[in-house]
Amino acid sequence: MSTVIEQPVEARLVAAAPRMSSIPASLGYDPHDPFAVRMSFPAPSTLEGVDVCWTFARELLTLGLEEPVGDGDVRVRPYGYDRIVLEFHAPEGTAVIHVRAGELRRFLASSTELVPVGLEHLHQDLDHGLTELLRDAR
Template identity: 75%
Template sequence: MSTVIEQTVEARLVAAAPRMHSVAATLHYDRRDPFAVRMTFPAPATLEGVEVCWTFARDLLTAGLHEPEGHGDVRVRPYGYGRTVLEFHAPEGTAVVHVHSAEIRRFLQATSELVAVGLEHLQLDLDHDLAELMRDAY
């Protein structure tokens, strides 16, 4: 069984101009980091011209489907019928994207089949992680 789920989603970038550009962003989940989700944007969609990846809590994405969530660099909220807004805040500015809620739900369903919500802690090997930290400390 795979330990990773990747799903491409259509992300509509909200810009100052009236039109919105769509890009193929990738949602990524790895059971080895069971609390986290990554969203990667391709180089052409970024100001720097390099691929950009944001990491945030799976719970944040789940909760943001139903009501505004997040107070830090990543915020998620429902928007109208069938869309979810993700805001990514950085010192350089804020990126706002719209994603079809159904795509997010499909991704979250796949992640919960891989690692059930509430059982993420069973995927962690804290003894191994602590040993790795201590090894690097010497």
């Protein structure tokens, strides 16, 4: 049996207004996709009014606790004493949010209990992944 981690986090949207508004968000980790984490935002908190889910490397989140990382669609960096900034870049624009570092550390500790860093390859189902890739190739 596989355990999937879902953890709500308090995210604050950085906007032009002086006060950052809280938006609901959650972090997810599935040992069947051991290198990745997901950050999900429900429809009411997005400009498009639809659920949005970003998937990115667990390592990016881990490294971003200590130093700025990322040069693609997702960027992570420390901010102040106990905040982490996550930037999500899309053709429609960029969303910048703050999350408490402690919440991210707890989430990462839980994911590491399930799949220790460096042992991710032992949790991958390569046959299933290959089947999925080739399913529509007929």
